[in-house]
Amino acid sequence: MTETPIPIGDYGLIGDTRAAALVSPSGSIDWCCLPRFDSPPVFGRLVGGDEAGSFAVGPAQPAALRTRRYLEETASLETTWSVEGGELSLVDSMIGEVSGRLLPATVLVRRLTSRGRPVRVAAWIAPRFGYGRTRPSRVGHRSGALVVEHRDLAMAVATNGSVALEVDRSIEFEVAPERPMTVVVSASHRAPLVLVPPEVALAEAERDEHGWRRWAEGLVAAPGHREVVVRSLITLQLLTYSPSGAPVAAPTTSLPEHIGGSRNWDYRYAWPRDASIGIAAFLGAGKEREAKAFLAWLLHASRLARPRLPALFTLDGRPGPRERDLAGWPGYAGSRPVRAGNGASDQHQLDGYGWVLDAAWLLTDAGHRLDGETWRAMRGFADRVASTWHLRDAGIWERRDEPRHHVHSKLMAWLALDRAALIAAHRGGRAARCAPRWLAARDRLADDLSRNGYDEGVGAYTAAYGAHDFDAAVLLLPVIGIEPRGSTRAAGTVDLIRARLGAGGPLLYRYLGDDGLPGREGAFLPCSFWLVQALAHLGRRDEANELFDELLALAGPLGLYAEEMDPVTHQHLGNFPQALTHAALLQAALALDGTVDRLETAQEEKAS
Amino acid sequence: MDWGGWAVFGLVATTLLTAVLMLVQLLGRTRLDLPLMLGTILVVDPDRARVAGFAMHLAVGQVFAGFYAAGFASVGQAGWWRGAVFGLAHAVVALTVLVPLLPGLHPRMASERAGPDSTASLEPPGLLASNYGVATPLVTIVAHLGYGAVLGLALHPT
Numbered sequence: 001m002t003e004t005p006i007p008i009g010d011y012g013l014i015g016d017t018r019a020a021a022l023v024s025p026s027g028s029i030d031w032c033c034l035p036r037f038d039s040p041p042v043f044g045r046l047v048g049g050d051e052a053g054s055f056a057v058g059p060a061q062p063a064a065l066r067t068r069r070y071l072e073e074t075a076s077l078e079t080t081w082s083v084e085g086g087e088l089s090l091v092d093s094m095i096g097e098v099s100g101r102l103l104p105a106t107v108l109v110r111r112l113t114s115r116g117r118p119v120r121v122a123a124w125i126a127p128r129f130g131y132g133r134t135r136p137s138r139v140g141h142r143s144g145a146l147v148v149e150h151r152d153l154a155m156a157v158a159t160n161g162s163v164a165l166e167v168d169r170s171i172e173f174e175v176a177p178e179r180p181m182t183v184v185v186s187a188s189h190r191a192p193l194v195l196v197p198p199e200v201a202l203a204e205a206e207r208d209e210h211g212w213r214r215w216a217e218g219l220v221a222a223p224g225h226r227e228v229v230v231r232s233l234i235t236l237q238l239l240t241y242s243p244s245g246a247p248v249a250a251p252t253t254s255l256p257e258h259i260g261g262s263r264n265w266d267y268r269y270a271w272p273r274d275a276s277i278g279i280a281a282f283l284g285a286g287k288e289r290e291a292k293a294f295l296a297w298l299l300h301a302s303r304l305a306r307p308r309l310p311a312l313f314t315l316d317g318r319p320g321p322r323e324r325d326l327a328g329w330p331g332y333a334g335s336r337p338v339r340a341g342n343g344a345s346d347q348h349q350l351d352g353y354g355w356v357l358d359a360a361w362l363l364t365d366a367g368h369r370l371d372g373e374t375w376r377a378m379r380g381f382a383d384r385v386a387s388t389w390h391l392r393d394a395g396i397w398e399r400r401d402e403p404r405h406h407v408h409s410k411l412m413a414w415l416a417l418d419r420a421a422l423i424a425a426h427r428g429g430r431a432a433r434c435a436p437r438w439l440a441a442r443d444r445l446a447d448d449l450s451r452n453g454y455d456e457g458v459g460a461y462t463a464a465y466g467a468h469d470f471d472a473a474v475l476l477l478p479v480i481g482i483e484p485r486g487s488t489r490a491a492g493t494v495d496l497i498r499a500r501l502g503a504g505g506p507l508l509y510r511y512l513g514d515d516g517l518p519g520r521e522g523a524f525l526p527c528s529f530w531l532v533q534a535l536a537h538l539g540r541r542d543e544a545n546e547l548f549d550e551l552l553a554l555a556g557p558l559g560l561y562a563e564e565m566d567p568v569t570h571q572h573l574g575n576f577p578q579a580l581t582h583a584a585l586l587q588a589a590l591a592l593d594g595t596v597d598r599l600e601t602a603q604e605e606k607a608s
Numbered sequence: 609m610d611w612g613g614w615a616v617f618g619l620v621a622t623t624l625l626t627a628v629l630m631l632v633q634l635l636g637r638t639r640l641d642l643p644l645m646l647g648t649i650l651v652v653d654p655d656r657a658r659v660a661g662f663a664m665h666l667a668v669g670q671v672f673a674g675f676y677a678a679g680f681a682s683v684g685q686a687g688w689w690r691g692a693v694f695g696l697a698h699a700v701v702a703l704t705v706l707v708p709l710l711p712g713l714h715p716r717m718a719s720e721r722a723g724p725d726s727t728a729s730l731e732p733p734g735l736l737a738s739n740y741g742v743a744t745p746l747v748t749i750v751a752h753l754g755y756g757a758v759l760g761l762a763l764h765p766t
Contacts, residue, residue, distance in 0.1 A: 017724045035720075097723040105721045211725065242722040244731040244739070289727065296729045303639045304741055316739040317639070317731065372655040 005333045006030070008255055009556030009572030011046075012068065012077040015238035016094035019106060020251040022046060022576070025065050025557075027058035027079055027090050028124075034106055034153060035189035037241060037248045038268040038315055040340075042127045042155070042187075047254050047264075047338045049330040053128035057110050057183060059088050060122035060172045068557055073216040073230050074209040075238055077558070086116025088175065093205045096242075101204075104194040106187035109205040111180060118176040123183065126168045127155060131326050131340060139167050145195050155187045160198035220286035225589045228552055231559040232582040232589075233285055236278055239579045240290075241315045245297035246270035247278050248315070250563070250575035256335030257521035257564050257574045264331065266339050267563075267575040269312045269320050272298055273396070274579050276355035281586035283362055295363060298356060299377055307380030309352045311344050311398065320344070344398040351396045351473075353385045354412025354419075358480075361419035364426050375427065379434060382420030386441040389413040390448070396473050401516030405465035407453040408473040410445060415480045417442035446482060454489060460496035461489070463511060470500045472510045472527035478537040479530075479591075494534045503567035506531075506550040522564035522573040525551075529584035536591035548588055561585065610764040614670075614677045617762035622669025625755040626662065632747045639740040640733075640747070648716045648730060672698065673759055680765040691760020692753045699752035703736045703745055 011022040011030070021032035021043070031046040032055075033039045044052030063081040070077055076093040095107040112121060127136060129150035138149040145158035146165045157165050160182045163173040175181045182198035196204075215237075216230050239248045247270050254264035275294040282291040301317030302309055312320045321341040329338035360378050364370060370378065389410065392403035396412075417438045424435040452465040463471035475497055477483060483490040501508045507523035508531060528551050535544035554570055555561055561581040563574030632638055644654055646668075647661025676694050680686040711719035711732045718728035736745040 018721075095723075097725050098721050099719065099723060099726070215724070237724055240724075242724055242726050243718045243720050245718075245729070293729065297731075300639065300731055303633075304636045306636070316734060318742065371653050 007571050008332070008562055008574075008576045009560065011556075011560075011576060012070075012079075012092070012558045013235065013238060013251070013560060013577050014075060014077050014092050014094050014108075015251070016096045016098075016106065017238060017240055017242040019094070020238060021092075021094065021108065022252070023077055023079070023092050025068060025079065026056065028054050028056035029092075029108075030054050031252055032108075033251070033268070034155075034187050036315060037239075037251055040130045042129065042153075044128060044133065046252065047329060047332045047335075048128075048133055048326075050126075051128070052133045052329070053126040054124070055126070055185070056122070056124040057090060057112065058122060059083055060120040063088065070231065070234075070558060071209060072213070073234070074212040075234055076205065076209050076212075083117075083119050086114055086119055086177075088119040088121065089113045089115070091205075093208060095201070095204045095208050097208060097211060102194060103196060103204065104186045104188040104191070106185070107196055107201055107204065108185040108187075109201045110183040110185075111202065111205070112175045112183070113180045114175045114177050116177070118174045120172055121175050121181070122170050122172050123163075123165055124168075124170045125157060125165055129153065131329075133328075136167065143195055147193065152190045153187065154193040155185060156193055156195050158184045158186075158195060158198055160202075218286060224593060225548075225552075228555075228559060229285065229586060229589050232586050233282070233287070235560060235577055235582050236281065236579055236586075237290065239577075240278075240293075241270075244300070244315055244317065245293045246301065246313065246315045246317070247274045247294060247297070247579055249274055249312075249580065250578045252575045253340060254329075254335070254338040255332050255562070255573070255575045258335075258519055259333050259566075259571075259573070260335055261519035261521070262335070262337065263517060263519055263521055264335055264337065264339060265344075265575070266323070266342050267578070269314055269342055270297075270301070271312045271580075272302070272309055272352045273355045274583065276352075276359035277580065277583040277587065279359035280362055281583045281590070283366055284590040285586065288366070288368070291359075291363060292368065295359060295374065298359075299374055302377065306377060307384040309356065309381060309384075311349045311352065311394075312342060344394075349395065349398070350385070350389065350391070350393040350406075350409040351412035353381045354415035354480075357381060357416040357419040357423070361422050364423050370423065370427070375423070375431065378420060378423060379431075382416060382434070382438050385413050385416045385420075386438055389417075389441065389445050395471075397471075397510060397515070399515045399517075401514070404463075404467070405452065406471065407449065407461050407464060408471055408476070410449045410453060411474065411477060411480060411482060414442055414445050414449065414482050417445065418481070449482075458496060459489075459492040461493045469511060469513050470497050472497055472501050472508045472524060472530070475527060475530040475534045478534045490534075491538055494531070494538060498531060501527075505567075506547045506554070507565060507567050523567045524564055525561050525578070525581045526563070526584035529581070529588040532588035533584075533591045536588070541592070544588075544592060548592060551585075551588075609677050609681045610766065611677075613763040614673055617759055618670040618673030618677075619666060620762070621673060621755045621758040622666050624758055625669065625751045626665055628751040628754055629747065632743075632751075637741060638744040638747050640737055640744050645710070645714070645717070645730065649714055652716070669755070676756065676759045677763050680760070680763055684765050686760050686763050686765040688757040688761045691756035691758065691763075693756070694760070695752040695754070695756020696749065698756065699749040702752070703748055707733045707737045 032043040045054040063083045066080045080089045091111040136148040145156040184201040186196045250267035253266035257263040279291045301313045323341040323343035325337035395406035421435040421438045478490040503523035508527045510524035560577040562572035562576040563578040643658040643661030646664040647657030717730040
């Protein structure tokens with residue numbers, strides 16, 4: 001790792017919905033786990049140092065970065081450099097749809113084109129295997145391709161010229177305007193390696209791009225913010241593991257929440273909360289199939305633990321693996337430890353039920369009948385909330401200090417009971433008999449929250465019962481409907497949270513004070529988008545629009561967001577890109593677009 | 609071959625096997641739901657699929673019971689432990705050969721190669737069906753030992 005690492009926000013994401021890669025502005029793939037998001041990295045330089053491998057392709061001569069962009073409404077990333085007398089473009093993509101064709105599960109395509117004059121290109125490929133960053137056990141050239149093997153993973157690297165790449169050795173070649181070069185990496189796991197000819201890979205990449213454009217055509221939401229909405233939805237889709245439908249929180253592990261700090265977590269797992277927010281986001285954008293798929297995943301994954309809802313799952317729906325530190329991994333900019341696995345999997349988090357039942361209600365309200373199994377699961381969740389809402393929990397932020405009566409958790413428990421009652425009433429018949437007990441529990445909870453969570457002295461809800469600190473997650477107060485429209489309590493809470501947790505400009509810390517962990521962290525980006533949503537719900541649209549525009553200006557060069565941001569340097573911090581941030585962005589855009597207003601008005605009309 | 613025993617105890621053994629799997633599923637040890645997996649080949653709704661899938665499983669179980677009966681007849685002996693040995697072989701074949709074939713046959717089951725256009729909703733079973741819970745291989749083996757033992761006890765070897 002160099003002294004000054006590439007800023008996290010400068011990386012570009014490519015993916016195939018089974019795995020993903022991060023590409024630097026210099027054309028280096030510094031992060032790619034194969035065969036799936038949660039596998040050890042084959043290219044792990046991002047947090048594992050040079051020993052963890054990378055795959056760089058770029059100009060071999062002095063060059064200046066000219067542009068980086070996604071090809072319009074696709075997942076293909078184009079990087080263009082200016083060189084003396086010409087330019088070189090690199091388009092990176094991974095093939096999402098391999099079903100029905102003789103293709104391996106992973107096909108990474110790197111297309112090089114020069115304009116103006118031939119350009120010398122340097123390529124460096126250094127794959128590593130396992131968390132031990134082991135070199136390949138077998139390397140050779142077969143059928144014109146470089147073949148690399150280690151245990152159950154095999155990779156082939158082919159080009160459409162006479163260029164043969166070598167492992168751990170820089171190879172230079174020339175790309176002429178009339179002779180574009182395609183470099184294809186194909187990888188197979190526990191299966192025969194399929195050598196993909198570059199011309200086939202090229203056609204597949206173009207077909208994939210067409211598929212993404214066709215997918216984006218169907219989006220109906222937020223015409224005023226179409227570009228950011230499409231980028232966020234494509235990012236969320238790229239972070240969804242297609243074989244199971246699990247939404248991955250982020251494709252990386254241990255990108256730090258503070259440079260040099262130890263708050264480095266593995267986010268390559270699926271949180272029910274993210275799936276539920278994704279349901280709302282996709283439903284709002286007119287993507288009903290994707291929304292229903294998230295609910296199907298939630299049902300499948302939670303089957304073994306029901307009615308308890310674990311904080312997180314693996315991509316297969318298993319409990320999150322034990323957290324461990326990777327010995328010898330230097331971390332991003334020296335931020336250690338680098339972790340694999342996540343310790344939050346054992347926590348009791350009450351808020352998850354609220355997200356899930358709200359998502360189920362959104363689907364019901366949109367006209368989708370919940371089947372019997374789904375209804376039974378939702379009923380179990382609601383009963384569980386009705387019997388446990390009075391307990392302390394770890395809260396949405398997975399704090400590792402003592403459990404508290406988090407106000408946000410109570411809000412989400414209220415949401416769970418309220419939405420469960422709405423679903424029950426909507427289903428009618430025997431289901432409707434459940435509604436009174438949930439409404440009674442909901443009202444007891446509201447009374448308890450009002451008495452213990454609201455601080456009359458400051459005129460706002462605090463972070464926890466009897467506490468004097470604040471929690472930016474409580475910004476969702478005006479959104480869920482526990483307070484009536486025009487509530488001074490809701491407005492006062494939003495204003496005070498913004499004042500107390502403000503980190504400059506549109507940024508907010510999620511909380512301040514000791515949370516049981518060493519070190520500090522940056523401003524938490526989803527909270528800023530929740531603030532936009534809250535202001536929109538409070539009717540303060542001009543303020544919300546202004547804030548939203550400021551937040552859009554803080555996106556990475558490719559429109560991507562991490563989990564956090566340094567309030568001073570505006571560097572993105574934490575795992576990248578972050579599904580929760582993009583889902584919160586989408587919800588803010590929908591709130592500003594008026595979609596939410598229309599849904600709420602329709603809901604109120606139904607209720608009356 | 610004991611056709612009468614096959615007709616009656618094939619159904620009994622398959623029902624027992626299904627009951628064991630469903631019981632363990634209800635206890636939260638596995639997500640493997642054979643009636644659902646089979647039934648969703650025909651219908652989408654999980655509740656209706658289970659009914660259809662149970663009937664399909666009974667039919668499949670009856671076919672396998674025929675193999676057991678033929679096996680007992682060919683070796684000229686039956687008994688619970690011989691049946692259990694057949695059951696063990698059956699479970700191993702099911703986990704290593706039959707279950708991995710499912711994503712290729714089932715219209716609503718994703719494969720490990722599924723992409724963003726996939727409309728499949730059932731997760732692929734993975735290695736030894738362990739995507740449905742790490743206890744799934746063991747549960748499958750135990751259920752098939754029971755299936756084989758019942759047939760071994762009930763069927764005549766001639």
